[in-house]
Amino acid sequence: MQGGGSTEEKEASRRGRPRDPLVDAAILAAAMDLLAEAGYARLTMDNVAARAGVGKASVYLRWPNKVALVAEAIQHRAAVVPRVPDTGSLREDMLTFLRGLLRGKSAGARALAAVTGEIASNPDLKKAWRQSVTGTLAASVRAIVERAVERGELPAGTDLELLSSVPLTLLQNWRLEHDHGPDDAVVERIVDQFFTPMPSGSAGR
Template identity: 35%
Template structure:
């Protein structure tokens, strides 16, 4: 499990004139558009500056390399989506988190992520930063939801780290990346109600009394 703050480790030290935080959202939106449209290989600092309507110095005050720029942007946007819910039940928590994942998959962030995936095998440093950043954030959130359920006694001890917790997100990701079929809240609810929760009840019932 990776701490959701791990992505902060990839942020470079920045010097010079203080940056203007009001420009961050504009720049990040431009980065996501360019990634989705052109991919990582074609992304340049000049292109980001032009798309965002800012000077190149504004970009370099935030990020010194293209890798820093991409991972920090995707990590920051994911951080606002992959929040750990606490509804008081495992089913409620998973429903909220899966709906957040669906929203992310169908957003500009999702399109940018898909365009980036083919690059990761050829960019080891970028791949490591991606695992520690955005992927780590979602992993942390799902792990914490199951850990909360174990602390509440909804699942048996040890079940939070078994194979069942992987099922829900894995089914959505497979559909998103491999089949091209629609991934929406209705599908997430079906996965939760017809697959995940029955597996949880079955695994709990199988535990010794």
Template identity: 70%
Template sequence: MVERAPRRGRPRDPGVDEAVLTAAVELLAEAGFARLTMDHVAARAGVGKASLYLRWPNKVALVAEAIQHRSGVVPDVPDTGSLPGDMRTFLRALLRTFGTASQAMAAVMGEVGSHPELRKAWRQGLAAALTDCVREIVERALARGELPATSDVELLSMLPITLVQHWRLEHGQAPDDATVERIVSQFYTPY
């Protein structure tokens, strides 16, 4: 999580944090990281710019926390009884849940190489939460014998999230149901 200075004065309003983090995600999706400004976030959130700078010292810190904030909003891990069913259900729920956030995360992906704080937030926040969900699906499939015991759990756990993000970067939109089906049938359907 992003380190913050000790607080003084009256307690912070958590509603302001929520409004600002939501505004940051929306603006990232609309304008991208380079064009995101603290002024725009403050205006969208309906707060003064000073409120932002009391909470986050700069845009990178704000975006890093917005990424962490989204990690708490991942879809439930389904248990349909089969690897293809679980993966299909999870990916469709992910794409429904992360409409705007998915665009925002794609905007951030191009910046993680230049900003270690963003890279850390991405790896420890949303990417970790989503990968953990997929790992649970893969491990259950291994236990049911749907995958070979020699399967690379780490790669199989990272693959669908990476494919979805790459698809968004390449095509400018989230994968549709047909593409989800291609991912599932190519990588998550036992022989």
């Protein structure tokens, strides 16, 4: 009688063992540490593997190149993208989310600085950044705006794409035009200007 196991068993064997989340976390943490210490240009997959205490093959099994690894490390280890709140209020949701965004960026400031300084001259990194971090941030803001429309806090015809781009664009521009990053006061100004619905019946007064 010939064995060989079921189709499911053979497929599982071809896929290999499931990824160990502890190894994932160690690699991402190592990448963040090395970004902060040495910068993007000097970071290598070999160095990350050595710092994480794993083989280089374990790193490449999870991320095909340095760009993909760095993009995911920034997104998940620097807490760049906060959870989307659901307080029942557009103003409170946006305040909570944007304040959380500032806190997350502060936590991984050195690693973030290493990456943002490289983005302008590295098209691959710029693309990965947009797909991972920027794309997730934009989707989060849009979710807040969409819920506000559903609750009736914003008109049904609201331009979701345009309005969702406002807070992130303004925060980014603030960093470019000032000697310091935006703080909670700047966040409140943005939210009060664009995301605080007028009280019912107050329009036209």
